[in-house]
Amino acid sequence: MRREEASAAAAAAAEAGTPRSPDLHDLSDDSDYAAAAAASSSHSAMRSDLVDQGSGETAKVDVVYEKERVTIHPTQYGSGRISGKLRLYLQQGSLFVSWEPNEGVDSSSSNSATMEIEKYRNLYTIKALPLSDVRFIRKHTPTFGFEYIIIVLSSGLAFPPFYFYNGGLRELFATLKKHVFIIRSDDDPNVFLVNDFQDPLQKSLSSLELPGVATVANAMSRQNSLSFTSSVDGARHGSDAKHGASSSMTEFVSKKNHSSNDPGRDLSIQVLEKFSLVTKFARDTTSSLFRENHSSSGRTYGRQQQEYVLDNRANDKYKDQQITPDKGSLLSDSMKSDKILAWGKPRGQPLSVDEWRSFLDPEGRVMDSKALREKVFYGGIDHVLRKEVWKFLLGYHEYDSTYAEREYLSVMKRTEYEAIKSQWKSISSTQAKRFTKFRERKGLIDKDVVRTDRSVPYYEGDDNQNVLVLRDILLTYSFYNFDLGYCQGMSDFLAPILYVMEDESESFWCFAILMERLGANFNRDQNGMHAQLLALSKLVELLDPQLHNYFQKNDCLNYFFCFRWVLIQFKREFSFDQIMLLWEVLWTHYWSEHFHLYLCVAILKRYRTRIIGEQMDFDTLLKFINELSGEINLDRAIQDAEALCEQAGPNGAACIPPGTPPSMPIETDGGLYVQEDEVM
Amino acid sequence: MAANAGHKIRNAKLVLLGDVGTGKSSLVLRFVKGQFVEFQESTIGAAFFSQTLAVNDETVKFEIWDTAGQERYHSLAPMYYRGAAAAIVVYDITNAASFTRAKKWVQELQAQGNPNTIMALAGNKADMVEARQVPAEEAKTYAQENGLFFMETSAKTAINVNDVFHEIAKRLLQGQQAQDTPAGMVLNQRPAERMVSSSSCCS
Numbered sequence: 001m002r003r004e005e006a007s008a009a010a011a012a013a014a015e016a017g018t019p020r021s022p023d024l025h026d027l028s029d030d031s032d033y034a035a036a037a038a039a040s041s042s043h044s045a046m047r048s049d050l051v052d053q054g055s056g057e058t059a060k061v062d063v064v065y066e067k068e069r070v071t072i073h074p075t076q077y078g079s080g081r082i083s084g085k086l087r088l089y090l091q092q093g094s095l096f097v098s099w100e101p102n103e104g105v106d107s108s109s110s111n112s113a114t115m116e117i118e119k120y121r122n123l124y125t126i127k128a129l130p131l132s133d134v135r136f137i138r139k140h141t142p143t144f145g146f147e148y149i150i151i152v153l154s155s156g157l158a159f160p161p162f163y164f165y166n167g168g169l170r171e172l173f174a175t176l177k178k179h180v181f182i183i184r185s186d187d188d189p190n191v192f193l194v195n196d197f198q199d200p201l202q203k204s205l206s207s208l209e210l211p212g213v214a215t216v217a218n219a220m221s222r223q224n225s226l227s228f229t230s231s232v233d234g235a236r237h238g239s240d241a242k243h244g245a246s247s248s249m250t251e252f253v254s255k256k257n258h259s260s261n262d263p264g265r266d267l268s269i270q271v272l273e274k275f276s277l278v279t280k281f282a283r284d285t286t287s288s289l290f291r292e293n294h295s296s297s298g299r300t301y302g303r304q305q306q307e308y309v310l311d312n313r314a315n316d317k318y319k320d321q322q323i324t325p326d327k328g329s330l331l332s333d334s335m336k337s338d339k340i341l342a343w344g345k346p347r348g349q350p351l352s353v354d355e356w357r358s359f360l361d362p363e364g365r366v367m368d369s370k371a372l373r374e375k376v377f378y379g380g381i382d383h384v385l386r387k388e389v390w391k392f393l394l395g396y397h398e399y400d401s402t403y404a405e406r407e408y409l410s411v412m413k414r415t416e417y418e419a420i421k422s423q424w425k426s427i428s429s430t431q432a433k434r435f436t437k438f439r440e441r442k443g444l445i446d447k448d449v450v451r452t453d454r455s456v457p458y459y460e461g462d463d464n465q466n467v468l469v470l471r472d473i474l475l476t477y478s479f480y481n482f483d484l485g486y487c488q489g490m491s492d493f494l495a496p497i498l499y500v501m502e503d504e505s506e507s508f509w510c511f512a513i514l515m516e517r518l519g520a521n522f523n524r525d526q527n528g529m530h531a532q533l534l535a536l537s538k539l540v541e542l543l544d545p546q547l548h549n550y551f552q553k554n555d556c557l558n559y560f561f562c563f564r565w566v567l568i569q570f571k572r573e574f575s576f577d578q579i580m581l582l583w584e585v586l587w588t589h590y591w592s593e594h595f596h597l598y599l600c601v602a603i604l605k606r607y608r609t610r611i612i613g614e615q616m617d618f619d620t621l622l623k624f625i626n627e628l629s630g631e632i633n634l635d636r637a638i639q640d641a642e643a644l645c646e647q648a649g650p651n652g653a654a655c656i657p658p659g660t661p662p663s664m665p666i667e668t669d670g671g672l673y674v675q676e677d678e679v680m
Numbered sequence: 681m682a683a684n685a686g687h688k689i690r691n692a693k694l695v696l697l698g699d700v701g702t703g704k705s706s707l708v709l710r711f712v713k714g715q716f717v718e719f720q721e722s723t724i725g726a727a728f729f730s731q732t733l734a735v736n737d738e739t740v741k742f743e744i745w746d747t748a749g750q751e752r753y754h755s756l757a758p759m760y761y762r763g764a765a766a767a768i769v770v771y772d773i774t775n776a777a778s779f780t781r782a783k784k785w786v787q788e789l790q791a792q793g794n795p796n797t798i799m800a801l802a803g804n805k806a807d808m809v810e811a812r813q814v815p816a817e818e819a820k821t822y823a824q825e826n827g828l829f830f831m832e833t834s835a836k837t838a839i840n841v842n843d844v845f846h847e848i849a850k851r852l853l854q855g856q857q858a859q860d861t862p863a864g865m866v867l868n869q870r871p872a873e874r875m876v877s878s879s880s881c882c883s
Contacts, residue, residue: 440777443777444700444750447700447701447722448700448701448722450719451719451720451721451722452721452722454719487750487752488700488722488724488748488749488750488752488753489722489724491722492724522752524752524754524755525755526755526756560725560726560756560759563724563725563726564724564725567724567725568724572721572724619728619743619745620728622726622727622728623727623728623729623730626727626728
């Protein structure tokens with residue numbers, strides 16, 4: 001144990017030596033942090049003292065990890081913090097975790113907060129929690145603020161986040177790895193699944209199932225777990241999209257071998273065989289029925305069941321979910337009641353203020369981001385909430401951030417924005433005369449902002465101040481991302497964002513983060529657009545071979561007639577109100593990061609009879625598509641796209657090459673946005 | 681401007697090229713729909729319009745490609761000007777840089793495009809003479825030197841807009857007569873004969 005302690009201490013030292021971003025040091029106005037920083041130098045000595053003490057007093061308890069100033073934030077206010085000591089210890093061969101609050105009140109707590117905090121003290125104390133009761137530990141390493149973990153129990157209960165004021169996260173996981181079986185989730189690299197196997201044989205058997213980490217996760221998702229359910233579906237549309245069909249097939253084959261002794265497997269095969277006989281039409285029907293039958297607990301189940309039906313193969317990835325008899329009967333009931341013959345799930349109501357509140361914990365964290373994204377996908381967001389919720393969807397705020405963290409981020413980012421803005425604000429007219437690139441960019445932006453959404457009241461009229469804000473943000477962005485600069489179409493993206501945010505800095509950052517994903521649309525070599533149009537062509541080939549053949553015969557396979565749809569994500573095709581709805585639906589990435597491509601397929605399919613019947617050539621097609629602006633039924637298009645997405649499954653994801661916008665770009669050393677020899 | 685029935689209809693592909701915000705889309709919309717909007721949206725990708733024009737007893741059906749002006753989208757341009765029977769290169773008379781850019785388009789068409797393509801140079805926003813940066817004489821001289829015909833236009837007031845298209849149609853048909861093509865030519869594949877003379881239409 002001594003040796004372990006030494007290596008753990010070395011790990012802690014290494015961690016302390018890791019360069020941190022200056023932003024973290026800006027937390028020095030936080031008295032807790034300042035105290036922690038002061039204490040950290042004497043930390044390791046103090047720690048070993050405690051260990052000696054511990055091992056001396058309780059003979060059979062072996063403390064293998066101990067960290068001071070592991071703090072919980074029971075309220076959203078900075079004052080409401082309880083510092084404590086997190087320990088891992090071995091007792092009779094089993095590992096336990098404990099957390100005990102420090103005696104007395106933190107010096108940082110004001111008197112008024114003291115009473116309230118006291119009541120949490122006992123509530124959150126963990127005396128002895130066996131690791132075998134822990135399902136997973138989720139690690140958070142936010143850019144701003146302290147690292148923390150959330151411990152989720154097998155029962156689905158979760159402890160509040162433990163913030164590590166002294167660091168030590170790596171050390172914690174290193175220690176855990178030594179004593180319990182812990183694996184990183186395939187679906188979320190920040191999630192560590194814990195299984196404290198007593199039986200070494202079981203442990204080794206389980207490790208053979210490594211690709212089936214999702215199995216563990218799925219079992220959990222039925223237990224009303226908090227935030228983890230998202231990973232299963234996210235993986236299907238996220239990582240499958242990246243790895244393509246081949247990897248999922250490998251996974252399928254490898255798991256098939258392990259599941260042969262599964263008593264529920266025979267039943268599941270029977271169910272599958274039954275389903276494989278139904279026609280495509282019936283499949284579509286059952287698809288929608290499954291969705292109709294969703295209860296909150298059976299939601300993921302229903303969707304995955306459809307995959308079986310649609311993929312028509314015995315992939316038992318989710319076998320643990322389909323063998324339960326009650327669910328089997330649900331299936332057959334669905335089959336019998338074939339009353340709904342519709343594509344896609346009907347659109348729902350927008351996320352309301354009350355619903356939104358119910359998604360947040362007392363500190364303002366979104367507890368179940370998957371459910372939130374599902375809600376938004378199916379119904380959009382009440383306009384009054386967009387300002388708040390868009391920041392999560394876009395990724396400006398992390399779902400697990402607190403009110404306080406978000407407020408802090410906002411303040412920091414405002415300062416940063418002003419600094420970037422001052423870069424061009426300080427250019428005098430004399431300097432501008434010698435700065436052609438600046439003049440040209442400014443000229444281009446000036447020309448575009450005055451013709452962006454001017455019919456929307458927010459941007460209407462002469463000398464509209466909001467138009468000037470658009471200008472300032474775009475010019476600032478062209479300095480923030482000088483390589484990419486300004487490109488036509490960007491003002492289309494920004495206008496609704498500014499309209500929603502009504503704040504220059506917040507709009508800038510939301511726009512900037514959107515451009516992280518969509519910047520490649522504006523590259524000079526058009527690589528982002530080519531990748532998407534190619535993927536679109538593959539999707540049409542998969543989902544409507546006849547239409548694909550038609551395009552092929554008529555030299556339309558470059559899909560340039562969809563250029564505008566893809567470049568600015570249908571901005572010009574729908575009204576301002578509709579586009580806000582559509583974008584929030586797309587930004588959920590609920591079914592696919594590339595849902596917009598399925599939407600293209602859905603709309604093309606809606607008009608396929610006319611396209612083929614009228615024998616449209618490329619020119620006519622482009623004219624026809626452009627003139628669809630304002631004519632497309634948005635709700636129906638989304639429903640169709642959802643159904644297509646489902647129908648395509650992993651084969652659809654395999655049509656989309658890795659890094660295709662809006663996937664995050666694959667970084668190279670040469671920079672992401674280098675525009676060679678550009679005139680502008 | 682209505683299609684003249686009973687005669688052959690000539691199809692002619694026409695492309696508009698020019699710097700950002702010079703008024704390419706506005707010229708087309710004035711010609712095709714007789715409309716003008718002060719804050720015409722920027723063109724994303726390309727737009728396609730068609731309009732027929734009667735010249736004497738013949739009819740030309742223009743298939744008009746309106747393109748995005750930004751240099752960044754330059755790589756898409758060849759797709760639109762390839763096979764064009766006519767091109768209108770547009771600049772803004774109140775913006776000298778747009779005239780420089782127009783010359784680059786002319787060069788590119790001369791180098792890459794079909795030598796028989798009829799090229800027009802349109803100095804748009806002619807209603808804004810008080811803000812003029814490009815003298816008409818300079819543009820006229822340039823046009824003569826490069827075998828283009830030149831007009832100053834205003835999509836806003838409709839000055840010379842139909843005239844540009846009318847002149848192009850006339851020249852297309854003249855070219856066809858000179859070539860003495862027996863049947864209706866397919867201009868978007870084999871453009872009209874080279875213009876024998878190039879002259880300014882703007883005095």
